Amino acid sequence: MSLLKIARMGHPVLRRTADPVADPTDPAVAQLIADMVETMLDASGVGLAAPQVHVSRRIIVFQVPAARRHHDEPVGPDGVMALINPVVEPLGDRVESGIEGCLSIPELRGVVPRWAAIRYSGIGADGAPVTCEAHGFHARVVQHEVDHLDGVLYLDRMLDLRLLAFESELQYLVDEAATLAALDAAEGTSP
Numbered sequence: 001m002s003l004l005k006i007a008r009m010g011h012p013v014l015r016r017t018a019d020p021v022a023d024p025t026d027p028a029v030a031q032l033i034a035d036m037v038e039t040m041l042d043a044s045g046v047g048l049a050a051p052q053v054h055v056s057r058r059i060i061v062f063q064v065p066a067a068r069r070h071h072d073e074p075v076g077p078d079g080v081m082a083l084i085n086p087v088v089e090p091l092g093d094r095v096e097s098g099i100e101g102c103l104s105i106p107e108l109r110g111v112v113p114r115w116a117a118i119r120y121s122g123i124g125a126d127g128a129p130v131t132c133e134a135h136g137f138h139a140r141v142v143q144h145e146v147d148h149l150d151g152v153l154y155l156d157r158m159l160d161l162r163l164l165a166f167e168s169e170l171q172y173l174v175d176e177a178a179t180l181a182a183l184d185a186a187e188g189t190s191p
């Protein structure tokens, strides 16, 4: 296993549409996933997409900590998942605002609207098909990572760049996000 270099915003690999993985059982894919998981954990991230390590292929890894998991969400015991050729569809039309960061955009956090609930599918690291319904944090991290496969960064999804801040000023965003969440709840849905 080895740590991989993370591409930062501005590198063109982050803006490309990644190619599907033709053979999910290729040992090179398993090696890449192992290295991506190690790189994500080393960088204290909760998700990483292959384009972020300069590989323009449709592979993501992510982590759903136990405390942020719904009881019926089938993730591994350590909360780490890998998905090859993932596909996301919204469940319902409810949108939630929440705070995101990105290993390719160090030190910043922003408030981003995402589908509150999704169904996703793909191929797991063991080569078996995966289908899962996810809510809240789990749904958010998958949407963020799958966006990377289409060259989309969370900044592109933001509706108000005043809700972008340095991590050291996070309390400002927490307060603003709480206000937005209250508005989301009051209005039901917002694009």
Ligand code: NI
Pocket (backbone or CB within 6 Å): 101, 102, 103, 104, 144, 148
């Ligand atoms: Ni990211």
